[in-house]
Amino acid sequence: MARLELDHVDVWLGGQHILRDLSLTVEEGECLALLGPSGCGKTTTLRTVAGFVRPNSGEVRIGGQSIGRTPPNKRNVGIVFQDYALFPHMTVGQNVAYGLEMRRTPSGDIAGRVRDALALVRLEDYADRYPAQLSGGQKQRVALARATVIRPDILLLDEPLGALDRKLRDTMQVELKQLQRSLGITTIIVTHDQEEALSLSDRIAVMFEGRLTALGTPENLYEGPPSVKVMEFLGASNTLEGTVERDGETTAVACADGIHLPVAWSDAAAGETVRLGIRPEHIALEADAGAHTVPCTIDEVVYKGAAVDVFVNGPASMRFHVNTVPARLHDASLSRGDTVHLSLPARHLIKLSEHEGAHP
Amino acid sequence: MSEGSLTRITVTLVAWLAIAFMVFPVILTAVVSLNASFFIEFPPKALSLQWYENIGAIHRIGEATLVSLTVAVASAAVACLLGLGAALAIARHPLPGKPVVTAFLLSPITVPMVAIGIALVQFFIAIGAAFTWWSLVVGHIVLVIAYPVRTLVAALTLSDTSLEDAARSLGASRWRAFRTVTLPQLKPGLVSGFLFAFLISFDNYPISVFLVRGDLTTMPIEVFNYISNNFDPTPAAFSTVYIVVVSVLIALAEWRYRIMSLSIPR
Numbered sequence: 180m181a182r183l184e185l186d187h188v189d190v191w192l193g194g195q196h197i198l199r200d201l202s203l204t205v206e207e208g209e210c211l212a213l214l215g216p217s218g219c220g221k222t223t224t225l226r227t228v229a230g231f232v233r234p235n236s237g238e239v240r241i242g243g244q245s246i247g248r249t250p251p252n253k254r255n256v257g258i259v260f261q262d263y264a265l266f267p268h269m270t271v272g273q274n275v276a277y278g279l280e281m282r283r284t285p286s287g288d289i290a291g292r293v294r295d296a297l298a299l300v301r302l303e304d305y306a307d308r309y310p311a312q313l314s315g316g317q318k319q320r321v322a323l324a325r326a327t328v329i330r331p332d333i334l335l336l337d338e339p340l341g342a343l344d345r346k347l348r349d350t351m352q353v354e355l356k357q358l359q360r361s362l363g364i365t366t367i368i369v370t371h372d373q374e375e376a377l378s379l380s381d382r383i384a385v386m387f388e389g390r391l392t393a394l395g396t397p398e399n400l401y402e403g404p405p406s407v408k409v410m411e412f413l414g415a416s417n418t419l420e421g422t423v424e425r426d427g428e429t430t431a432v433a434c435a436d437g438i439h440l441p442v443a444w445s446d447a448a449a450g451e452t453v454r455l456g457i458r459p460e461h462i463a464l465e466a467d468a469g470a471h472t473v474p475c476t477i478d479e480v481v482y483k484g485a486a487v488d489v490f491v492n493g494p495a496s497m498r499f500h501v502n503t504v505p506a507r508l509h510d511a512s513l514s515r516g517d518t519v520h521l522s523l524p525a526r527h528l529i530k531l532s533e534h535e536g537a538h539p
Numbered sequence: 540m541s542e543g544s545l546t547r548i549t550v551t552l553v554a555w556l557a558i559a560f561m562v563f564p565v566i567l568t569a570v571v572s573l574n575a576s577f578f579i580e581f582p583p584k585a586l587s588l589q590w591y592e593n594i595g596a597i598h599r600i601g602e603a604t605l606v607s608l609t610v611a612v613a614s615a616a617v618a619c620l621l622g623l624g625a626a627l628a629i630a631r632h633p634l635p636g637k638p639v640v641t642a643f644l645l646s647p648i649t650v651p652m653v654a655i656g657i658a659l660v661q662f663f664i665a666i667g668a669a670f671t672w673w674s675l676v677v678g679h680i681v682l683v684i685a686y687p688v689r690t691l692v693a694a695l696t697l698s699d700t701s702l703e704d705a706a707r708s709l710g711a712s713r714w715r716a717f718r719t720v721t722l723p724q725l726k727p728g729l730v731s732g733f734l735f736a737f738l739i740s741f742d743n744y745p746i747s748v749f750l751v752r753g754d755l756t757t758m759p760i761e762v763f764n765y766i767s768n769n770f771d772p773t774p775a776a777f778s779t780v781y782i783v784v785v786s787v788l789i790a791l792a793e794w795r796y797r798i799m800s801l802s803i804p805r
Contacts, residue, residue: 229704229708230708252713252716258708260701264705266723
């Protein structure tokens with residue numbers, strides 16, 4: 180267990196600038212998700228921490244110690260690979276024992292620690308099986324046991340739930356979170372799945388094109404993303420453009436056709452063009468017009484069971500995605516083609532920056 | 540009868556004919572070897588094991604088989620070792636001119652063996668090492684190295700690089716990770732590469748014929764000499780023994796290591 184620091188790390192691979200001046204600190208015991216599209220450098224970041232990639236410049240520190248030149252086998256970093264990378268010619272027990280044997284743990288201790296590690300992932304009866312005889316979920320739990328039994332300073336998880344089917348993902352998500360918390364290991368989860376990042380981590384670092392573009396708690400980043408890209412990457416979103424209007428203490432944004440939307444922020448000058456963002460679930464559908472509502476026509480209704488996605492067309496070719504509960508449509512007896520009025524609460528209208536800042 | 544089932548019957552028939560075409564000479568050899576008659580005749584009138592007893596009549600057959608055996612084992616072993624290095628470079632490292640290196644290593648399969656034989660004998664004469672057991676081994680390494688390279692590249696391509704990374708992250712040094720994790724994955728590739736190299740070397744005639752002289756001789760050369768001077772089915776008896784031993788070897792390797800998956804391109 181230790182604090183992990185990446186300090187102005189640059190990595191070039193095959194003539195390409197993969198990591199650009201990446202600085203990031205993961206606190207002791209924290210679980211950080213590295214989120215970004217494929218090719219954004221998140222896997223390279225993981226491989227840099229693990230020691231498979233050497234940074235061209237910058238420093239990596241574990242527990243304050245610079246480990247730039249330390250080979251992977253001397254770093255005490257546990258990794259769960261995307262495809263689990265279980266040794267096919269070894270039993271589950273031998274797989275878990277491997278790291279302990281490499282560390283010259285006394286053989287008397289190995290058996291007990293392997294048993295404990297397997298018990299922690301509820302696979303104590305599977306020690307004599309081979310990986311090929313396990314299901315996907317079981318393989319992943321073995322990989323977790325193998326990576327954690329060595330009591331690593333840092334635990335790295337590469338797309339941990341990527342290879343599992345939907346139902347298994349949901350159960351493993353809860354299990355993984357509980358395991359990480361009970362072990363208290365400093366953890367990095369690399370993922371391209373925003374849901375995985377939101378549900379598993381204490382903080383999320385969003386990466387685009389080798390740069391860290393946003394950093395914050397899942398709630399802060401989801402509810403108040405700094406930029407259009409981050410907002411869109413973290414979930415469904417609506418964005419609209421308008422001009423800032425100020426009237427004493429109140430700030431509003433004028434969008435097309437006399438629509439004035441009051442906002443909760445005030446750090447913009449009157450007349451400035453801004454981009455606003457709002458999550459689909461924060462927009463309310465009203466049957467009747469009210470102050471600052473936007474009149475729209477329902478274009479499409481997509482029923483999702485617990486929720487329903489409503490796509491509406493507004494004035495000046497505006498289009499909104501609204502997420503609500505089916506009862507809401509039902510009670511107001513709204514369906515395709517009907518006119519609705521959207522209410523966009525001021526505190527949910529986020530001011531977004533167009534370009535990606537180097538830092539949040 | 541529909542067109543589809545007609546096609547299927549035709550394909551099945553052709554497939555069986557092809558198999559029969561391949562198996563028939565083997566069966567014929569066995570039948571002839573068991574024939575009591577001096578002359579090759581089919582079907583045999585009476586059965587006997589006399590040609591098996593006569594195998595010893597092939598000039599220096601024991602000695603020659605021993606040379607073939609030791610040369611085949613030595614050249615296959617060295618070819619596997621060198622092939623492993625080459626395969627690792629080809630499959631795992633960003634090697635400049637990789638297609639050229641690969642093509643070069645596989646070229647003994649495509650270059651006429653007579654050409655290789657002539658080149659080798661001139662080379663060995665030039666360095667003063669011609670017509671020795673060692674030169675025969677080196678010549679056969681050139682001949683057989685393509686096989687382990689091929690099966691090992693296939694095995695390395697199938698094996699997962701993240702396994703070695705996993706071993707390294709768990710505390711294994713580079714060499715330890717290779718030995719305990721990668722090498723076991725390569726076992727089928729090594730076994731099939733060795734077996735192919737061994738078999739290709741063991742019954743090679745066109746290259747060996749240039750490299751032997753005087754006391755040094757190999758099994759295929761002596762068998763061929765015997766056939767040139769005699770008409771009896773003794774070589775058929777020898778071949779039958781050979782076919783049975785090789786078939787058992789391959790069946791064992793396949794049963795234990797599933798080597799066919801590596802040698803048949805997919």
